[in-house]
Amino acid sequence: MRTHCGRVLLIPWQADAMRALADLLLDAPRPLHEHLVIFPHRRPQRQLLDTLAARLSHSTVPMRAPRILAGGELLSRLRGELDIAPAVIVSRLDRIHLLQQIVTSLGMAGFPALRDVSAETFFPWGVRLESLLEECFMAAVVPQALEHMEEEVDPFAASLLAALDAVYAAYVETLDARGWSTPGYDAFLVAQQVEEAAAHIEEPSILLAGFDDCSGVEEILFRHLWEQGRADLVLHADPALADGATTTPHWSQGQIQELLARWGAGRPERVPLSAPEPDADEASDELRIPTLHEGYDLHSQLSALAENLRAELAATGHLDGVAVVISEPAMLLPVLHHLPLHSDSGGVDVNISLGYPLARSSLAQLLELCMTLQQHAAGPGLYHWRDLLALIRHPYLKMLTLEEGSPQVLRPLFHGLERRLRQGAPMVRREDLAGMALAGMQHPAHPAQAAQAAPQDPLHLDLLERVFSAFLTAWEQPPTLGRLAETLHGCVELLLHHGLGLWRRFPMDGEGLHRLLHQVLPMLSGATMRDEPCPTSLLFTILRTLLAEERVPFEAEPLTGLQVLGVLEARLLPVKQLHLVGATDDALPGRPGADPLLPDPLRRLLGLPDAWRQERRQAAVFFRCLESAESARLYTQTGAASSGLLDEKKRRSRFVEEMLWRAEQKQGRLLQPGEPPLLRVQFPSVAPGQDRRGLPATPALKDLVAARLRSRPLSPTFLDAYLHCPARCIQEHLLKLKSQDEVKEEGDMAAVGEIVHTTLQTYFGERCHRPMGSADVDPQALGDLFAQTLARHPLAEALRFDHRTATILAGRKRLGDYAAAFPETTILALESQLRGVIDVDGAQVRLAGRADRMDRRDGWLWVLDYKTGSVKLPSRDIWDNFPWADLDAWRGGDPETDREGDALLQQLADRLRSVQLPFYLHCAAQTPPAAAGDVDPAQLDAALVDLARGGQELPLFGPHLEAEDRAFILRHRIPVLLAFLLRHLQTVAVHAAIPGDGCRHCPVSAGCLSRAD
DSSP states (O other), X not given: OOTTSOOEEEEETTSXXXXXXXXXXXXXXXXXXXXXXXXXXXXXXXXXXHHHHHHTTTOOSOOOOOXXXXXXXXXXXXXXXXXXXOOEEOOHHHHHHHHHHHHHHHHHTTOGGGTTOOHHHHHHHHHHHHHHHHHHHXXXXXXXXXXXXXXXXXXXHHHHHHTHHHHHHHHHHHHHHHTEEOHHHHHHHHHHTHHHHHHTOXXXXXXXXXXXXXXXXXXXXXXXXXXXXXXXXXXXXXXXGGSGGGSOOOGGGHHHHHHHHHHTOOSOEEOOOSSOOTTTTOOGGGOOOOEEEEESSHHHHHHHHHHHHHHHHHHHSOOTTEEEEESSGGGHHHHHHHSOOEETTEEOOEEEOSOEEGGGSHHHHHHHHHHHHHHHOSBTTEEEHHHHHHHXXXXXXXXXXXXXXXXXXXXXXXXXXXXXXXXXXXXXXGGGHHHHHHHHHHSOSSGGGGGGGSOOOHHHHHXXXXXXXXXXXXXXXXXXXXXXXXXXXXXXXXXXXXXXXXXXXXXXXHHHHHHIIIIIHHXXXXXXXXXXXXXXXHHHHHHHHHHHHOEEOOOOOOSOSEEEEETGGGTTOOOSEEEEEOOBTIIIIIOOOOOSSSOHHHXXXXXXXOHHHHHHHHHHHHHHHHHHXXXXXXXXXXXXXXXXXXXXXXXXXXXXXXXXXXXXHHHTSOOOTTSTTEEEOOOOOOOOOOSBOOEEOOHHHHHHHHHHHXXXXXXXXXXXXXXXXXXXXIIIIISOOOOOOOOOTXXXXXXXXXXXHHHHHHHHHTSTTSEEOGGGOOHHHHHHHHHHHHHHSTHHHHSOHHHHHHHHHHHHHHHHHHHHTOOSEEEEEEEEEEEEEEEETTEEEEEEEEEEEEEEETTEEEEEEEESSOOOOOOTTTTTSSOHHHHHHOOOSSHHHHHHHHHHHHHHHHHHOOSHHXXXXXXXXXXXXXXXXXXXXXXXXXEEEEGGGTTEXXXXXXXXXXXXXXXXXXXXXXXXXXXXXXXXXXXXXXXXXXXXXXXXXXXXXXXXXXXXX
């Protein structure tokens, strides 16, 4: 080992690194201002200054603070000091554009696979290529060509790798020629001229603190400073590194050992501690085992975190010295929502020191909606209703005002527009939106919204139009990056001008706007290709890429209260109580990114760090965080692998598994979940309710039922609904509750059935009162009439072309089958009104229904009903094998008899299936239509015409039922059936909710599900 080299010092990772560094600086013979402290990142700077201030609080001698820099800051400053021409740091977009020009030129000069590559095709590869070259700069690596990689990567990627050395050389040459640079190239130039760069560092004493691993250019500079004797390497690591052969360092310290071996450094020297930590002398194989909280998703982890933080707050009254470390930035908002921000003694300070991805912000979601609207548009200004609905529901737009402090005037307009969108066609024109909003307000869906239907101020409509212009019209095919920047600027200007109070209330959203305005927009408007025409898809891809790279920063001041930070930001920081959320294997150590240009197995060929190096780096940070904290809790989860953030099932981190293994080795047995230190996050387990909650027949509801029976006749539709689910029938038919309107893009079966009925009524309307058979029904004419009827129906506009074509073809086929199977008959009436009465305990209840068709066949009268969907016929033996006497004798009025009535109703629904045909026969026998003449109950039948299955007729009775039995059913069974339904409707105390297939489509099903209280 060279004797003139700097020292290698080690602070045990159980010790407070900031206190130990402060001791080193204060005990050094040089004054503080002659020291330069270099950290891996900027976070420890404030912590070290505060620690020095606290140690010197009783000193009366003024002192200048040491200069403290992050490694990246030092390289950037040294680049400015080099005796070479200054360069302009160009944006990433310009770098990618430059690489496209280079690749295209190489394609013309011997690499034919790279020839004639469009900007749209190249951009995704350009993003990867630019990142690769920047990484090579930082690693101080001059990449070589990787040939014959066709079996490893995509053919175009293989061509890029084969020309990688030529691309690199041309890239560097062009950067120098144009006076351009990049952050990585600046650092690379410093490494190339390390002696000159080092000479510009004025401080005679340098501390390289906390570097477990460093980039290639950092290592070149740091090693040069160390070999000159100007710099000391200060490690915060496993104390076993300083103990020689007596103990074995933890495996995560491998990169430190390799660094020391490359530098030719000996065994590190322990830093004397002014206040040794209790466990500072523990061997590495006696690592602390933190408490583990194992949940089943992120929410369960956060529930345990909130409970532990509340307990700490209740015990101490503050959360100073407590750190919540999150493994993924996307967890930040869910974590913040679970923090206890108030205590009995006042509020709790929260200090956040990591960036939140701008792509996950509400602003990025709004911009994504604008891009999606254009990508899904059927043409200029013709948008899909769901995309428009998502846009007007965005909170930013709904909260805009004319001026600060005024009401949010767009909400009622957007509500009116939403109602119209749900009732209209799938594609909506831009120019129709304002009119639709006004029309929706003038016809509110609920009386409570009638107050919003007042005439609108012209200023309100002007703001509405400006919103649509900024977020719809301006986004229609922006031809260049410059125009896209103007479009974004218009959106930001509108949001700032009409939402000023909003950004004061929501500073994180305001910071997102700031990043968009001052980071993303300048890159677009200042790009060298800003005036080049680009496909819309490429422009949107560029914007999405830029948004994905931006972070919404937080000021890490002050360093008091609860700390919320990322794993890397937690390096070197003293923590009393550590809570690490998301200790799962996909985050710690994390999966290597899928790189289609240079997969992980190929990285070593270029001398770049691979996944194993990244894992060891994460492990070093992870175990040091745990060891340096006085107490630690980890929150993890286990389960099947999946995708997503909030609801996915993951596996414990392999680092957590290692600690569990150590605990099991120590205890000599396997640990079970729920057994310390492996605690399980549990919630009360309640089985989902399967019973249905009925609808109480309150006095008001009974009055409503009585009024309904008095006001107009009951229909078979009402009784059918009551038969299958009384609660749903009451809520839909009497209380008028219904599902939210929505455009039926996949087809409306009820509307198709209506079109079929209209077609048959029109066709047979001219053929009544004369005998006819299948030879008299023209299938071609019937199909043409169906197509014409569909064309005139509003459904035609709502259906897409392919669905409309399929509906016409299906209609022609089914009507053609019906024409071929049409029986010999004489049509007496179409859409015939049938009326009757039923006696219910002395009270007469009116009945009314409309039969699709009435025929005369061999002296028999047939009542026919067309069915285009499902067909429900009673069981064949229901008229003989059913407790009709119980049905007739049943009377409600007490809980016991009500339960018996519900049981009879359930049996009836299972066996009868539909009241419709018995209802029609009862009315036809009582008051036959004039066209039918006299009706003999023995010669009366009804049938369903199953148009979905060839038009076959399915009779209620059929020819096998004797005439006497038929007459008996009409006079006795059907009246008993109808009277029971009406008696049940009027007398039960609770209208039952009966589960069945219809629950999936029931608009009121959520209200009848039983819940555990």
